[in-house]
């Protein structure tokens with residue numbers, strides 16, 4: 580249920596937008612939005628929670644309050660009671676793990692990564708995946724040193740200068756608007772029902788120009804920039820302003836092998852015949868043998884960041900699995916349908932959870948309206964045994980959440996012209 584006060588005065592919002600607004604609401608300093616936000620008062624789906632309420636950071640941070648009411652923040656100690664798990668989605672065995680089919684083609688694998696694997700991936704995401712030549716959201720504006728993360732880890736006070744505002748390049752027409760979102764999150768509104776073709780993408784590649792650096796920015800320390808960074812691109816480079824991958828290079832930037840292994844393992848573990856409906860005609864029988872991610876985005880969220888509803892459909896075969904891993908603070912993830920008018924399902928994604936979207940489920944609107952403050956699991960607390968890099972990575976995640984999502988742009992056997 581969405582409070583009228585949360586949804587605002589307009590009745591013209593779509594069901595997705597109303598739910599987004601409910602979870603985003605920060606208008607009251609002393610309250611968190613209730614996690615009972617679905618129609619018919621359903622609680623958010625929370626299958627990856629620890630068994631004991633007392634061990635659950637989401638409960639400890641007072642996110643479960645009295646039903647149908649906003650609840651007080653944790654310092655006011657009104658924790659409410661965690662509801663019983665009800666309406667648990669269909670369970671499927673995925674290797675040694677349990678998966679839940681949360682909607683057609685979408686499988687949630689709670690706690691897929693153990694604590695150690697989460698810490699390894701956290702460190703890799705911040706210290707390796709942000710290294711050149713991977714583009715970062717801040718790359719077009721700052722003259723980034725190759726050792727940005729090392730400077731962050733050493734708490735360097737050295738200032739990193741902005742790039743000089745560029746004159747027109749030979750490729751630039753100077754007419755395109757700079758991407759709206761260099762510093763914000765993805766606001767791409769991609770309509771459903773259209774599969775992009777390779778030729779269309781190449782023509783978009785030709786239209787594309789790099790964002791000009793902003794003239795308004797000043798030099799910053801690595802600490803400031805690591806907080807401003809919103810994404811790192813892995814593999815084939817996505818051009819945000821034209822919503823396409825850049826297929827002009829002959830090959831992609833090397834995709835991290837450890838991440839590729841993880842995603843391939845996940846896809847191989849899913850019993851696709853039991854997950855997709857019998858009439859699903861998306862070639863899923865091949866995925867166990869030929870799924871290899873070649874592109875991905877690492878999303879870096881500060882706790883007050885959000886990701887608006889969108890559909891990821893820039894891949895040549897947009898039914899192939901998208902594997903999405905959560906690290907750090909829990910979040911509310913909204914999983915909708917191919918229409919924003921349908922009520923989305925709020926799912927609590929916790930550190931170590933893996934969500935796979937595939938088949939027609941890839942056309943579902945989804946977004947992250949809330950990072951859940953106060954929900955960082957205890958294994959992210961500093962330890963004397965931590966390396967310098969891990970200690971810095973833990974410092975970073977204390978203020979945020981990381982999502983790593985991997986996809987396969989080129990179906991195997993695809994001949995590039």
Ligand SMILES: O=C(O)CCC(=O)C(=O)O
Pocket residue numbers: 876878886891903905912928945946947982984
């Ligand atoms: O942060 C998440 O869990 C979702 C990220 C996402 O939907 C995207 O990058 O397209």
